[in-house]
Structures are given as C-alpha cells and as structure tokens.
Amino acid sequence: MITIIMAEDHQMLIDGVKSFFEYDDEINIIGAVNNGDELVKLVTLKQPKLVITDIRMPIMDGIQATRIIKKNMPHINVLAMTMFDQPDAIKQMLDAGATGYILKNSGIKMLSKAIVTVASGETFFDPNVAFNFMNNYIDDNVTIGKSNKVILSNREKEILSLIANGNTSREISEKLFIAKTTVDTHRKNMIRKLDLASGNELVKYAIDKKYQF
Structure with a gap:
C-alpha cells in the first residue's frame, strides 16, 4: 500500500484526487493540507510513503517543505505536482530532494503512474516539463511519462x-x-x-x- 499525504492550497483539487483514489487498493491518501508548514507537521506525525506537494503555497512553499522533509525523513519520497514548467522551478524542487515532477494539467492517469514510480524509489518526469533542463539529469533510473496530449507553455x-x-x-x-x-x-x-x-x-x-x- 502506498500511503500519501498531499499538500495543495486549492481544496477542490485535493477533493478530486482523493475521490479518484478512494477505492484504490494500492494507493491511500491518509492526509491532506493546504500549506507547507502543515505538511511538514503531518508528515512527521504520520510518516507516509509518499508526499505530493505543490510548489506555491501560503506560510511555507513546497520547496522549503520538501527540503525539511528530506533532511529529517530521507526515506519519504516526494512528488511535485504543480503548474510551473520553468527550469528554475524544476531545479529547486530537485535540489530540495523531490524525485518526481508532474504538471497539474497532465491528467489523473499520469498522476497514478507518477505515484507508483516515485513511491518505488525511481524518478518520474512529466513529458511536458522543460526538457532542456531535464536532459542534464536523465539517467537509467528516470521514467518519462507518455501522453498523447501536447501541452505547450x-x-x-x-x-x-x-x-x-x-x-x-x-x-x-x-x-x-x-x-x-x-x-x-x-x-x-x-x-x-x-x-x-x-x-x-x-x-x-x-x-x-x-x-x-
């Protein structure tokens, strides 16, 4: 079972993701918060297998929260789910310790693939993020999502x-x-x-x- 805590300041998105995985036998969202500070506290308390976090959030952003989580609980994997496809945003999340990066408009099926991949300890990238940056990071352990939908910035x-x-x-x-x-x-x-x-x-x-x- 992949236990997940999700951080996102738009409650509607949280509700949608939770609803989709409600009856999933493999994925279980055990908590959701709306800012990075609450994320760090809940992750410390519940110790999930995976964290899904947005980047821009109030009080504490996802980058800082990821940095704290990976420093104190390195066994917990982090998947960034955001609208930012800029190389700088990707670099900051990777440097903070995230091993997955997916765009919010990529669809729930790709999110499912990203969750399973990152939770297993591998790296996953949305196919529509900035590949000119990612090319410096790709190795044999990186999974690139596949999508028929082309998303241009x-x-x-x-x-x-x-x-x-x-x-x-x-x-x-x-x-x-x-x-x-x-x-x-x-x-x-x-x-x-x-x-x-x-x-x-x-x-x-x-x-x-x-x-x-």
Missing part, C-alpha cells in the same frame, strides 16, 4: 504564433524582449514536444494550425 504558444506570422528568431527575441538563444531553445522544445523533424516542419505546423493567441 504560454510562452511557447506566443512564439509559435509569431513563427506562423513569418518572424525569425531574432525578430521574435526583439518583440518579446528575450534573448535569441532563449527563442531557439523554445523552438527546440516545441519540435520535440510536437514530434517534428526540423525547424521547417515547425514553421509548417504553426501555419497549418493558425495559432492565434
């Missing part, structure tokens, strides 16, 4: 729209006030996410889909 959608309008990377960088190398990185990530073969295919995809944001 707001910035990627913005860049894709500009690509569809015929803008070069240099022009996009000037319009968005970001470095050209950052634009190029976003292009590479979108090519990977969309399973395309080249930058030319990305341009064709952008035009065909007629992204308007």
Whole structure:
C-alpha cells in the first residue's frame, strides 16, 4: 500500500484526487493540507510513503517543505505536482530532494503512474516539463511519462504564433524582449514536444494550425 499525504492550497483539487483514489487498493491518501508548514507537521506525525506537494503555497512553499522533509525523513519520497514548467522551478524542487515532477494539467492517469514510480524509489518526469533542463539529469533510473496530449507553455504558444506570422528568431527575441538563444531553445522544445523533424516542419505546423493567441 502506498500511503500519501498531499499538500495543495486549492481544496477542490485535493477533493478530486482523493475521490479518484478512494477505492484504490494500492494507493491511500491518509492526509491532506493546504500549506507547507502543515505538511511538514503531518508528515512527521504520520510518516507516509509518499508526499505530493505543490510548489506555491501560503506560510511555507513546497520547496522549503520538501527540503525539511528530506533532511529529517530521507526515506519519504516526494512528488511535485504543480503548474510551473520553468527550469528554475524544476531545479529547486530537485535540489530540495523531490524525485518526481508532474504538471497539474497532465491528467489523473499520469498522476497514478507518477505515484507508483516515485513511491518505488525511481524518478518520474512529466513529458511536458522543460526538457532542456531535464536532459542534464536523465539517467537509467528516470521514467518519462507518455501522453498523447501536447501541452505547450504560454510562452511557447506566443512564439509559435509569431513563427506562423513569418518572424525569425531574432525578430521574435526583439518583440518579446528575450534573448535569441532563449527563442531557439523554445523552438527546440516545441519540435520535440510536437514530434517534428526540423525547424521547417515547425514553421509548417504553426501555419497549418493558425495559432492565434
């Protein structure tokens, strides 16, 4: 049995996850809290096998809470469940001791896979997080979730729209006030996410889909 304590400041999400796993024979959510301070206290008391935590929460965020939990109770595995796909957020959670990272909009089936993987001591990553960062961490023990649904970040959608309008990377960088190398990185990530073969295919995809944001 995988016992879980969940930390999330949106009670509706907690209720939804608890409802889904209510009759699951393998996964049991034994507690849920709304901030990092309460998370540390409840984890210390109940000693679950796994912690699922958001990053941004009141009183104490998920990064600090994870750091405390892993320092005092290193046997407890931590899975981050958040909307943040930025490399900096991923790095901070990994440095704090999390061994799983999943986006909230990835679906309950992927969450189930992430729970089982991380609880077993392995590492799990949502397929739609920033792979340009993850490539520095991937090894033989890392599981990458698979999803038919392509999730582009707001910035990627913005860049894709500009690509569809015929803008070069240099022009996009000037319009968005970001470095050209950052634009190029976003292009590479979108090519990977969309399973395309080249930058030319990305341009064709952008035009065909007629992204308007």
